[in-house]
Amino acid sequence: MAKSLEDLQRQCHRVMIAYWRVAQRKFPSLVGVPMPELKFNLRGRAVGRATYRAGNRLHQTTIALKNEYLLSNTVEMFNDTIPHEVSHIIAGVLFRSTGHDGPWRQVMAAFGLKAQRFTYTNFIPDEVKLRVAMKGQKHD
Numbered sequence: 267m268a269k270s271l272e273d274l275q276r277q278c279h280r281v282m283i284a285y286w287r288v289a290q291r292k293f294p295s296l297v298g299v300p301m302p303e304l305k306f307n308l309r310g311r312a313v314g315r316a317t318y319r320a321g322n323r324l325h326q327t328t329i330a331l332k333n334e335y336l337l338s339n340t341v342e343m344f345n346d347t348i349p350h351e352v353s354h355i356i357a358g359v360l361f362r363s364t365g366h367d368g369p370w371r372q373v374m375a376a377f378g379l380k381a382q383r384f385t386y387t388n389f390i391p392d393e394v395k396l397r398v399a400m401k402g403q404k405h406d
């Protein structure tokens with residue numbers, strides 16, 4: 267039976283939390299930083315977008331995801347888009363990163379992900395346990 271959009275959105279939360287926990291183990295200074303708010307209101311070409319203020323640990327951070335992509339490319343959303351955007355948040359908050367720069371690549375590497383806009387996932391947190399598919403998609 268197909269999962270509902272609401273089920274998939276709840277699963278996105280669990281995936282984000284799983285990556286956040288991995289990051290907390292790799293970057294202890296992340297402890298105490300609030301997790302991003304997850305929204306599903308993204309329009310346009312991008313499938314995910316991270317909003318943060320670089321270097322501001324207390325600032326509200328947001329990850330916006332695209333519902334249509336979640337429905338059509340669920341595995342890529344979980345294994346690629348979400349860790350990509352989580353990496354933007356963490357790199358921005360901890361290392362004043364902007365864009366796909368060195369600190370962002372460092373966080374991606376900590377997840378075992380290739381640091382490129384179109385990523386191939388070769389690491390999956392135990393909590394997620396999904397198989398991997400490869401497909402290039404636009405990120406912001």
Ligand SMILES: [Zn+2]
Nearest residue numbers: 350366405406
């Ligand atoms: Zn990006």
